Amino acid sequence: xxxAKRLIGLILVLCLAVTFxxxxxxxxxxxxxxxxxxxxxxxxxxxxxxxxxxxxxELKWYVIGNGQPKDMDxxxxxxxxxxxxxxxxxxxxxxxxxxxxxEQKMGAKVASGEEFDITFTSNWALNYLQNAPKGAFxxxxxMLDQYAPQTKALLGDKVIKGASIDGKLFAIPTNKExxxxxxxxxxxxxxxxxxIDISTIKKFEDIEPALKIIKEKExxxxxxxxxxxESAYRILDFEKMVDDNVPGAIYGDGRDTKVIxxxxxxxxxxxxxxxxxxxxxxxxRKDADTITDWQANRKAGKVFSAVASLKPGxxxxxxxxxxxxxxxxxxxxxxxxxxxxxxxMQAISKSSKNPERSLMFLELFNTDPELCNLxxxxxxxxxxxxxxxxxxxxxxxxxxxxxPGTPWMFGNQFNTYIYDSEKFDSATAKWDQFKAYNESATAxxxxxxxxxxxxxxxxxxxxxxxxxxxxxxxxxxxxxPATVLPKFIDKLKAAGLDDVLAEMQKQVDTFSANK
Amino acid sequence: xxxxxxxxxxxxxSPFWNGLFHVIFTLYSLACIIPLLLVIGVSFTDExxxxxxxxxxxxxxxxxxxxxxxxxxxxxxVRAYGLSIMITIVGTILSVSIIAMFAYVISRKDFKYRNxxxxxxxxxxxxxxxxxxxxxxxxxxxxxxDTLLAYIIPSLVNAWYVMIMRTFFQTNVPDSxxxxxxxxxxxEFRTFIQIVIPLAKPGLATIALFQTLGFWNDxxxxxMLIENAKLYNLQYILYKTLTAIQYLATASxxxxxxxxxxxxxxxxxxxxxxxxxxxxxxxxxxxxFQKYFVKGLTVGAxxx
Numbered sequence: 001x002x003x004a005k006r007l008i009g010l011i012l013v014l015c016l017a018v019t020f021x022x023x024x025x026x027x028x029x030x031x032x033x034x035x036x037x038x039x040x041x042x043x044x045x046x047x048x049x050x051x052x053x054x055x056x057x058e059l060k061w062y063v064i065g066n067g068q069p070k071d072m073d074x075x076x077x078x079x080x081x082x083x084x085x086x087x088x089x090x091x092x093x094x095x096x097x098x099x100x101x102x103e104q105k106m107g108a109k110v111a112s113g114e115e116f117d118i119t120f121t122s123n124w125a126l127n128y129l130q131n132a133p134k135g136a137f138x139x140x141x142x143m144l145d146q147y148a149p150q151t152k153a154l155l156g157d158k159v160i161k162g163a164s165i166d167g168k169l170f171a172i173p174t175n176k177e178x179x180x181x182x183x184x185x186x187x188x189x190x191x192x193x194x195x196i197d198i199s200t201i202k203k204f205e206d207i208e209p210a211l212k213i214i215k216e217k218e219x220x221x222x223x224x225x226x227x228x229x230e231s232a233y234r235i236l237d238f239e240k241m242v243d244d245n246v247p248g249a250i251y252g253d254g255r256d257t258k259v260i261x262x263x264x265x266x267x268x269x270x271x272x273x274x275x276x277x278x279x280x281x282x283x284x285r286k287d288a289d290t291i292t293d294w295q296a297n298r299k300a301g302k303v304f305s306a307v308a309s310l311k312p313g314x315x316x317x318x319x320x321x322x323x324x325x326x327x328x329x330x331x332x333x334x335x336x337x338x339x340x341x342x343x344x345m346q347a348i349s350k351s352s353k354n355p356e357r358s359l360m361f362l363e364l365f366n367t368d369p370e371l372c373n374l375x376x377x378x379x380x381x382x383x384x385x386x387x388x389x390x391x392x393x394x395x396x397x398x399x400x401x402x403x404p405g406t407p408w409m410f411g412n413q414f415n416t417y418i419y420d421s422e423k424f425d426s427a428t429a430k431w432d433q434f435k436a437y438n439e440s441a442t443a444x445x446x447x448x449x450x451x452x453x454x455x456x457x458x459x460x461x462x463x464x465x466x467x468x469x470x471x472x473x474x475x476x477x478x479x480x481p482a483t484v485l486p487k488f489i490d491k492l493k494a495a496g497l498d499d500v501l502a503e504m505q506k507q508v509d510t511f512s513a514n515k
Numbered sequence: 516x517x518x519x520x521x522x523x524x525x526x527x528x529s530p531f532w533n534g535l536f537h538v539i540f541t542l543y544s545l546a547c548i549i550p551l552l553l554v555i556g557v558s559f560t561d562e563x564x565x566x567x568x569x570x571x572x573x574x575x576x577x578x579x580x581x582x583x584x585x586x587x588x589x590x591x592x593v594r595a596y597g598l599s600i601m602i603t604i605v606g607t608i609l610s611v612s613i614i615a616m617f618a619y620v621i622s623r624k625d626f627k628y629r630n631x632x633x634x635x636x637x638x639x640x641x642x643x644x645x646x647x648x649x650x651x652x653x654x655x656x657x658x659x660x661d662t663l664l665a666y667i668i669p670s671l672v673n674a675w676y677v678m679i680m681r682t683f684f685q686t687n688v689p690d691s692x693x694x695x696x697x698x699x700x701x702x703e704f705r706t707f708i709q710i711v712i713p714l715a716k717p718g719l720a721t722i723a724l725f726q727t728l729g730f731w732n733d734x735x736x737x738x739m740l741i742e743n744a745k746l747y748n749l750q751y752i753l754y755k756t757l758t759a760i761q762y763l764a765t766a767s768x769x770x771x772x773x774x775x776x777x778x779x780x781x782x783x784x785x786x787x788x789x790x791x792x793x794x795x796x797x798x799x800x801x802x803x804f805q806k807y808f809v810k811g812l813t814v815g816a817x818x819x
Contacts, residue, residue, distance in 0.1 A: 067755070068744035070591075094742055097755045099762030104738050108650045 054088040057354045059361055060116040062109075063346075063410060064102040064125050065095040071401035075378050082371060087360045093375070095404060102126065110136045110349070117352040118362070120409065121171050123342040129450050132170035137347035138355045139168045147356055148172070148363040154412065162341030162447045171347035172362050176413040177311045177434050178340050179441030182235045183331040185308040185315065186210075187301065187324060190218060201329050204235050205274060207305060211283040214304045223283040225298070225306035227291040231475035232275060232307045237332045238262040239444055241451040241504045245464045247492055248504045252335055254445050257512055259504040261497060263471075264489050272474045272481035279477030288476035298322055312433040316423040334441035338448060344409050369415040376416050378402035384417075390427035392417045449511045456503045459496035466491045551794070558582070558787035565783050581788035591744070592752065592789070598663070599731060599749040600796060606667045606730040611723045613671055615715070618680030619707060624690065633681070640674045653740055665740040666748065670729060676722045683718035684711065720807030724800065731797050749793050756786060 069075075072093065080090045096102035106119060106126045121128040121137070131137065141164075144152045152160065154175055163173045184207060191198055194217050196210045211223040226232040229244070237252035241259065249262040262268060278284050285291070297303050299322045308314065308328070315328040348358045365371055377384050383398030394403055407416040414431040424430040453460045470488040473479030528536070553572055557565060561576035568575060585592050617636070621629045643649070654660040659668055688711050696706040712719070734754040737747055747755075 066759075096742075097759045099755075099758035100738060101755050101759070105742070108646070108739055111647045112651045112654065114654060 054357070056088050056090070057357050058090045058092055059118060059354065059358055061091060061093045061118040061346075062102075062106060062116060063093065063095050063120040063406075064098060065404050065406050065409065067097045067101070068095050069402045069404065071378065071383070071397075075374065075383075075402055078379055079371065079374055082374070083361070083364070086364060087357060089354075089357050089361060091361070098125075109351075113351050115351045115353065116349050117354060117358045118346050118348055120344070121347045122344050123339060128171060128342050128345060128347070129165070132165050132347070136350055137170040138350055138352065139170060140172065140348065140359065141167070141169050143356065143359055144169070147359040148366075151363050151366045154366060158336065158443055158447065159341055162336065162338050162443075163345060164448055165450065171345035172359075172366070173341055174344040174346075174408060174410055174413060175366065176344065176408045178438045179311075179334040179336040180340055181310050181330055181332045181334045182237050182307060183310045184305050184329040185310075185318060185326045186305045186329060187303065188327040189301075189325050190214060190221065190304050191327070194218070198327060198329060202331075204232075204271070204331060208274075208278070208283075211278065211305070212281070215282055218304070221302050221304055222285050222297060223304045224278060225288075225294060225303045226275065226284055226476050227288050227294045228472045228475065230294045230306070233268070233271065233471075233475045234309070235307045235331060236262070236265075236267050236271060237335065238265075239335075239337055239446070241508075242453055242460060245467050246453075246460055246500075247463055247467065247497060248451075248501055250446065250508070252337075252444075253333065254335065254442050257445050257508050259501055259508055261489070261492065261501060263467075263485075263492070269481060269485060272477075272479075272485060275475070275477030276480055277477075284477045286478075289472040289478050295322075298324065312437050313423065313430060320419070320421050334437055335444060336438070336441040336447060337444040338446075338450060341447070346410055365410070366412040367415075372411045372415045373417055375411070376404060376407045386417075387420045388426060390417050391420050391422075393420045446508055446511060449508065451504060451507055456496070456500045459500050462495040463492060463497060463500060466495055554787050554790050558784055558791050560784055562782045562784050578784070581782070581784035584782070584785045585788050585792065591747075592749070592792075594745065595747050595749040595752050596792070598746065602663065602666045602748060603727055603730040603796075606670065607723055607726045609667060610671045610673070610726050610730075611719060614673065614676050614680055614722060615712070615719060616707070617672065618677045619684050619711060621677075622681045622684035622688075623693075636672075636674045636677050640678075650739060660740045661742050661746065663746060666730070666733065666736055669736055669740075670726070670733065673726070673729075676725065680715075680718055680722060683715060687718070688714050717807040720804050724804040727800050727804075728797065731800075749789075753786075753789050753793060756789070 072095075076091055076093060079093075083089050083091060096105055102120075102125055108114075109116060109119075110126070110131060119126060121131060123129055140148075151172060155173060159173055159175075159178055160169055162178075163169060163171065184201065186198060186207075188198075190196075191210070194213050196213060198210075201207050201210070207224070214221055214223040224232070234244075238249035239252045240246070240262070241248040241250075247261045247263050248259055250257055250259055275284065279286075279288075294303075294306070298306070301324050308318075310328050310330055315326045318324075318326045346362055348355045348362075352358055365375070377392060377394070378398055378401070380386065382395070383402045384392040384394050387393050407413050414434065416427065418424060418427045418430050422430065424433075466488070470479070470484060470491070473484060474481060474488070527533075553570055556572045556574060557570050558581050559577055559579070560571065560574040561578035562580060564574070564576045564578075617632075620626055621632045621636075623629065644652075653665065653669065657668070659665045692710060692714070693706055696710045701709070732750055733748070734750040737751040738754070741747060741751070
């Protein structure tokens with residue numbers, strides 16, 4: 001009797017637990033599906049009101065960076081003085097730290113539907129491509145014309161298309177360099193010392209004679225740095241469907257939209273062979289396939305050259321930060337791909353009560369240099385001093401108190417000042433080069449496409465595992481491609497490579513057809 | 516030969532095993548201590564030397580730069596240090612009191628609903644609501660996010676410690692003592708405070724040590740619940756710095772300014788100095804608890 005009672009009790013508790021869990025799940029789903037309609041409804045009503053008079057609101061804004069600066073409150077007070085008469089809003093900006101600090105906090109906020117207005121999002125932090133389709137962010141497409149017409153014009157169709165998902169724009173990309181190219185970063189001091197003429201380097205193999213000289217004359221220096229992840233493989237500039245870990249790409253120069261196994265391409269084979277020869281010649285360190293901290297040796301001046309992602313003035317930026325005199329050599333042509341478009345953006349949360357005002361703020365932030373520089377560099381005279389019209393020097397108070405140092409992360413970088421230490425005469429000179437770079441970039445034929453790996457999820461995971469097994473040896477030149485590469489390819493094929501490639505091709509074709 | 520006749524003969528181990536155990540535990544202790552010494556050594560080394568010639572136990576170039584940086588970066592770390600100490604003390608006292616009271620009540624055989632309450636505690640050990648509901652309880656319902664309470668409330672009661680304490684009370688506090696206190700006219704509170712607590716000191720000290728360590732080492736609660744940088748504790752600042760460095764070193768998608776950002780983070784030696792400082796007070800806690808600790812643990816283990 002006693003036992004039966006207990007059993008019944010236990011069953012009841014379990015039932016309760018199950019209904020609780022299920023109930024929660026349903027609730028979640030319901031709130032997710034209803035929120036869009038409510039937010040758009042309130043959107044239009046406030047929009048009508050806003051032309052008359054704006055209620056005061058507070059906008060909560062979360063971004064990624066070096067953590068909350070000490071003088072944030074002082075800067076925000078200035079920002080708010082400025083915003084009040086314009087859009088009757090006050091701003092509460094929180095800068096979280098790279099990595100878990102931002103990811104976990106924002107993940108919890110988004111998942112729990114906590115109220116906030118604007119957040120940083122991108123393809124590498126608070127993943128835009130995953131969160132936007134899940135309904136975390138407000139669809140801005142219908143609001144752009146009314147609340148952010150200048151931003152829309154500023155970014156242009158190419159960028160907006162590239163940042164949209166199924167034709168809907170869920171976040172405003174930062175206006176910055178919108179293309180990438182690959183090339184070398186070369187230690188200029190070592191080059192000059194050994195009489196190496198950098199101007200002769202036009203393609204990847206051209207650097208070999210220089211490596212030979214460094215190997216002979218500079219013991220203790222890595223002539224060519226290629227380590228796992230930060231590897232020379234990227235010079236081939238394949239436009240990857242998933243990420244660097246998964247085979248499947250189209251040629252990065254935009255020649256066609258045929259998906260191939262990039263590891264099996266003739267270019268990859270040539271590159272692996274070259275690297276293997278360099279490895280045997282001692283141009284690449286013997287333990288390169290186990291190294292992940294590539295920064296330390298660069299900073300210590302023990303690296304002569306490496307493949308890097310470039311943009312105008314990249315060498316200057318690197319020189320300032322590492323204290324080593326770098327010079328860049330561009331090898332590939334600038335390309336504009338989805339990756340750049342979604343590299344840094346601000347999204348408006350579904351949980352925001354004031355999506356219109358948030359967008360009005362972003363419009364102001366993107367178009368008003370004063371506001372943009374205030375948030376990027378702090379208060380003039382306190383945190384920085386102007387040395388020229390658009391060039392600034394950060395003061396000690398600025399270094400200690402307010403120095404986010406991430407103008408590429410939000411707003412319109414073309415409105416920001418530049419540091420005195422940069423190699424440009426004025427900000428205009430720098431940004432003109434950026435604009436020219438953006439314009440010279442070829443748009444990828446599948447700009448705006450993102451691969452949905454859901455249908456082939458397990459196979460993608462298997463392929464990733466195989467890549468991590470073979471690629472470190474190949475990309476650092478340690479493995480001989482003549483024997484290892486065929487094995488690598490066979491393993492990939494056995495793990496379902498062809499199905500994955502077919503799925504990629506199918507999605508690319510569908511995208512191209514609907515364009 | 517003489518000492519063979521010693522009355523302890525039965526309890527001694529043979530010289531061979533004795534020697535072997537000494538070697539094993541010496542090696543084990545070294546494995547624990549050597550990394551610590553390395554951290555201390557690196558924290559006193561000049562930054563440039565670390566970059567060029569790697570880690571050394573004895574600094575090649577001695578430097579106090581790292582500690583100067585910690586002091587200079589000033590109020591943030593000093594405040595975090597103070598906060599960590601305060602949270603640990605307040606949190607431990609509160610949580611041990613609550614755990615002890617709860618465990619005592621469900622250990623009393625004359626308490627009618629003790630099985631119900633035991634079950635409620637036990638239930639949380641097996642099932643939990645998951646991260647998002649957990650987060651919502653603290654932010655939307657209790658509204659303790661971004662306050663110091665967020666460090667304390669979520670770890671106030673630990674079901675496992677309640678179970679340990681309950682068993683401890685049951686086995687170490689005979690019913691007859693409680694009964695005699697009652698006959699002498701003591702009320703429930705007086706019995707608990709003057710009779711039961713002194714008897715349960717080893718158990719309480721064990722729980723207190725665990726909780727002290729728990730509060731001191733906690734970085735998860737601030738990760739989820741604290742936004743205001745002024746309320747970060749020391750462990751979280753350390754955790755945040757380390758994950759940020761790892762993240763930036765591997766975030767190959769982030770094309771811009773990684774090197775520039777890394778340059779702004781604390782240097783290798785500064786991180787080591789922070790580690791050394793973080794060890795500080797908690798090392799002092801050990802001797803304080805030690806005299807109860809061993810007894811408490813064994814009692815819990817054998818009879819629990």
